[in-house]
Amino acid sequence: MLEISHLAKRFGGVVATNDVSFTVQAGSISALIGPNGAGKTTIFAQISGFHKPDSGDVRFEGRSLLGLAPEKICLLGVTRTFQIVQPFAGLNVRENIAVGAHLHRAGRRAALEHAEAIAHRVGLGPQLDKPAAALTVAGRKRLELAKALATDPKLLLLDEVMAGLNPSEIDEIIPVIRGIRQAGVTILLIEHVMRAVMNLSDHAWVLNNGSLIASGTPSQIASDPQVIEAYLGHGAAARMQAQKDMGAQHA
Template sequence: MLEIRNLSKRFGGLVATNNVSITVDAGSISALIGPNGAGKTTIFAQISGFHRPDSGDIRFEGQSLLGLLPERICLLGIARTFQIVQPFAGLNVRENIAVGAHLHRASRRAALEHADAIAHRVGLGAQLDKPAAALTVAGRKRLELAKALATDPKLLLLDEVMAGLNPAEIDEIIPIIRGIRQSGVTILLIEHVMRAVMNLSDHAWVLNNGTLIASGTPSQIASNPKVIEAYLGHGAAARMQEQAGGARHA
């Protein structure tokens, strides 16, 4: 579905992404992980049209995305969330989600009806009339997810959608993300919550200093010496291996 080939991007003297190549299969949940500053969000920005690569290509369902504006890329079926959630504070939850729904629905009534349906999918059904500014961190994260989902994406890019959540909130959002995949949406996520990566991902790529250093299943990643040294550390790697064992026996 998504093919990234030899993607490179510089900001002055900083190499944000260096010759990165990944392929995301339709129907999968894949993870892009690595230390802060590794270049993960820069890749999302290039996929979604906010930054143009210096070299390389990004192809979605066979079509190159280079030079396309973000709104055109969204129309093709790619939606993303952002690390720093910024809802339309003057609108309620329903109206926030309807903004995304209007991408394919001209009528306000149709957009609001779709917003209601999406809100129930992400667990916000009881808060549709609540001002977005009054939501908790967990609520804002779900709203960010709902706004992207309302555009009817084929590919959903989730940028740290679990950051700032407590363990119980993470446990609640994992099945929501799994359900989105089951509805036919392909997911590529950036995440530091390794428990979620292990539970959700079919495949993972690891970036460090803008360079791809490893690729494989989450359990393969957890045992890779380069990944342990650059990112996980031995304790986190051991916990990931335990979680992989638990997932296999679940």
């Protein structure tokens, strides 16, 4: 469904993405993970048209997205959420979601009805008439998800939709995301909550310093020495292996 080919982007002397290539299969939940500053959100920005790559290509359902405006890419079926959620504070939950629904529905009534249906899907049904500004962090995250979902995406890019949530809130949103996939939406997510990545993802790619360093199932990448080094620092993989060996000797 989504093909990323040799994607590169620089900001001055900083290499944000460096020759990144991967393919997202239709119907999957995939994860793009890595330390802070690895370039993950920059890749989302290039896919969704907010940043133009210096080189490489982004193809969705066989069509290149290069040069298309974000709203055109959204019309084609690629929608993203943002790390920093910014609801329309002067509107209630229903009206916020309806903004996304208007992408394919010109009439206000149809947009509001669709917004209500989406709110129930993400667990915001009881808060439809609540001012968006009065939502908790967890509520705002669900609203960000609902606004994106209201555009009827084929591919949904979720940028740290679980950041700032406590463990019980994470447990509550995981089945919501799984249900979105079951409804036919392909999902690519950026996430630091590894429990969620392990539970949700069919496949994951690990980015560090703008380059892909590992790819595989979540269990495969969790034991990859390069991934351990990227997250925990130089020598971490060797230390962890030494602890395992020591534990095995005393068992």
